[in-house]
Amino acid sequence: MTIHYISEQQLFHLESKDSSYIIQLVKSAYPAHLYWGPRLNPSLFKEQLHRVERGSFSPNFIKEDRTFSFDTLPQEYPSYGTGDYREPAIEVQFQDGSTVMDLKYQHHAIKNGKQSLQGLPSTYVESDLEADTLELHMLDEKSGLKVTLIYSVYNHIDAVTRTVHVENSGEENIILNRILSSSVDFHCSDYDMLQLSGAWARERHLYKRSLVPGIHRIDSKRGSSSHQQNPFLALLSKGASEDNGEVYGFSLVYSGSFLAQAEVDQYGTARVGIGIQPFDFNWTLEPGQSLQAPEAVLVRSGEGLGGMSRIFHRLYRTRLCRGEYRDQARPILINNWEATYFDFNSESIEAISLAGRELGIELFVLDDGWFGKRNHDDCSLGDWIENRHKLPDGLEGLGRKITSTGMKFGLWFEPEMVSPDSDLYRRHPDWCLHVAERNRTVAREQLILDLSRKDVCDYIVDALGKVLSSAPISYVKWDMNRNMTEIGSALLPAHRQRETAHRYMLGLYDVLERITAQFPHILFESCSGGGGRFDPGMLYYMPQTWTSDDTDAVERLKIQYGTSIVYPASAMGAHVSAVPNHQVDRITSIEMRGHVAMSRNFGYELDLTKLSESERSIVMAQNKQYKELRGLIQFGDFYRLLSPFEGNETAWMFVSENKQEAFAAYFKVLSEPNAPLRRLKFKGLDPSKVYRLIETGDIYGGDTLIHYGLPLGDLKGDFQSQLFVFQEVL
Incomplete structure (x- = not known):
């Protein structure tokens, strides 16, 4: 058992491989954060939380004890309204309009194993011996709001996962305005904060800054985890490097809008919180209803950033990714997008595929433009019917020709989108995210389907299922090329409209669960204009993600290096593209392009029929070498030099x-x-x-x-x- 309860001290001691995470019940009612650091001996740890009286501006919740103030207590799950002026983890509004609550510990349970989360992705175990779980059951007595803090500790990985389940056991509606998945109060603020930030084609660059008083916040309000910010932050002890020093990482297993922040208070302590974006969010809990928060993964390493990264890599590669391809070598692919864009036919596709086969490539992927009237990006999304003008023999005929040569066949989709110029939109104009009598903002001439609706989710599952059953498809690139605007649903009542974005994510996860379960032999790759939704939530359903639309070898050095802070090489797609590069117009050698791309899941994105003989020889040698090394690259331990x-x-x-x-x-x-x-x-x-x-x-x-x-x-x-x-x- 890796979780110990020491009743005399009311301590919960959570032990991972090399770390301890310790919680103390203060006044037998309030879980306080006591310690997170190198592993300690539970039988010899006798420390108690040290408290002192502060000024009157740190109010005392209990009259008899002036040392007790929520303004100074290092809480495990802080709420709002009783004297803690820092950012809360949970904020609610009751029927009378008040927002004050008093969450108190009721009881706890320690269990073997780790449970999955209802409707949400999460890390998992394959045996109950791999992890243990602590449940702290809290209650706001006046309202009947139950809050369960759930901690799971892996035995052989230095990771603690946290999530929260809330239930309305009272008699009146309760509105949740904020529900973070994790909050940790550090006892000092002498840290640097690391974040992964960027833009489209410039994702997950490293930014580091010293913590100073105030709030250091990264977030997304875009309806997805975004190109701009990744749902991750880390605190680094001063002087910590790639190989040395204490590092604490926080990663959210969620693909929608999020918040991650570190707040330094007046006493030099730091509070780190991560969870669903509270901006433009609330959730009504009627009596008997509940809500499950996403999972946060907390990783500590005493071996610097590299040590933290390798813990995340191992956990996410082996206990977040699922399915047949989790432990299988990924195929070398050729994608036709930068070779042809929308201008292709069966003959040109077959020619590229045949050239790929001759060079040792194993998978051909047909990208955008194969369906409806799709000759540009202004129509047909949602109409998942093959274009017989381009493909006279359909997907089935093309797929058979490609697979008959020994190649595998893959296909691009953008299932969450709809074009205003489409048969689907003309039949169901209310199926997109929108607000009545407001403009419908388009991006790339497309709107977003309302996945908070079951009928829309069912349509996607049915339409894609028909296509995937119609041809020998072994790979799917699942794209998403815009962020949310006018976030509203035609089916939700007025008081639930701010639930739309999270309900969308629950709908998406339901669709992904059904599709991947129906087609377990297909390798799914997530994409959102490249790396706009490169997050742990998507990895639960799709074991790899298209890392960036920027395929330039020089730019990819920073993108792939930054992405490796959290995500394993097996999760990253990387391709050799043509020069001058289509994103930055740079000319680099095919050798360097190959060496950068083969450091991840390898592929090509150019017209192979236009290679010179010299280039063909280099490509053939690259593919041969990668096949010899890919088991090591995709599943080995990664070190940044x-x-x-x-x-x-x-x-x-x-x-x-x-x-x-x-x-x-x-x-x-x-x-x-x-x-x-x-x-x-x-x-x-x-x-x-x-x-x-x-x-x-x-x-x-x-x-x-x-x-x-x-x-x-x-x-x-x-x-x-x-x-x-x-x-x-x-």
Whole structure:
């Protein structure tokens, strides 16, 4: 059992692999955060929460004890209205208009295993021996609002998951205005905060800042996790680096609008909260009704950012991603989008596919433009019927021709969208998100279907099911190319309109659960204009995500490096595209483009029929090498060596779990005149093992590779790269 209750001290001691998370009941009623750090011996931990009396501006909730104030108490789940002036985790409004509540501990339960969440994605266990769960049952006696704080602790992974379940056991309606999934009060604020921010084609860049008094907030109000911010933040102890120092990571398993923030108060403590975006949100709980919050994943590492990342990678790759492809090597693919855009026919598609097969590529993906009257992005979304003018033999005929050569066949969809110029919209103009008598804002000439409605969800499942059953399809790219506006539903009453965005997410998750269960042999890849919905919620249904629409090799260094802070390589799609690059107009060598892309799930996005003989030879060699390395790349431990955010160079590497194999890639962006000689030091290897560098056959000790490294080649010119493959000498 990894959760202990010490009744004499009213302490809950949660133990993960190398960490302890300790909660104390203050006044036998209020769960307070006592400790989160390196693992402690539960039998020897005797500390109590230290409290002192502050000024009158930190009011005392209990007259007899002036040291007790919610304004200073490090709470596990703070509410609003009784003297805590920091940001609450939960805020409600009662029938009389008041917003004050007093949540008190009632009882608790400690259980083996970890339960799934109703209607929401979450991490999981395959055996009850993998984790234990603590439930703290709280009650606001006056209203009958029950709040259950749920903690699950993995035995062999330094991760604690948190979620909240609320239920109205009273006799009057209760309105939830805020329900965060997790709140942690740190006992100091001497930290730096790390976030992953950007824009379309520039996703998940690293930004770090020191905490100072006030609120440091990242969020999305877009109806999706967004390109602009990722539902993640981390606190780093001062001086923490890639390999050293205390790091605390917070990640939300949710794909909609979110809030993540760190607040520093007047006494130098920091409160971190993460959950559903409270802006433009409320939820009415009628008597007997309940609501489940999404799951937050909390990871601590004493081995810097790299240690934190590898914990997230392992957890998300093995206990968040599901299905047949979770542990299977992902195929090398060719996607026709940047090769043809909408201008294609059966002959051009078959030619690209055949060229791919000759080069060792394993999967052809037909992107946008195969359905309805779709020759531009201004029509036909929602009409999932093949275009027989482009594909005379239909998807079934095209798929059979492609698969007959040994290639697999994949297809692009954008199921959550509808074009105003579509048969679906003409039949059901009320099926999109909209507000009556208000303008319907379009983006990319499309509107968003109202997935808070069961009839709309059923239509999507039925329409896609028919297509996926009609042809030999083994891969689906699931796209979503705009954010929400006019967030309203024709079916919801006035007092529930602000529930629309979250109900949409519940509808989407229901659709994804049904579709992926119906077609378990299909590899699904999530996409939202690239990385606009790269979040743990989507990974639960689709084990990989198109990392960014920006396929430029130089830009991808930062994008893929930043994404690796939380997400494993097996979750990232990366392609070699044509030059000049279609996003930034840069020309890079096909060697560097290949080396960047093969560091993740590998593929191509260009017209293979236009390659020169020299390029064909390089591509064939890339595919051969990737097939030899992909098990290591997709499922090995990942180490960041040099950061593109700190200089002209980038390097990263993958090491097998048994330390017998390793693959490293080095990249130089711009040439330097008379540059100093450089060595690359490696990580993750066993210093006691002996390794052969495959490229040269030379033998090195693991300790030498770690501490002394290898000289980098004389790489002349801009945009250069170098690979290193190591195998243990047995």
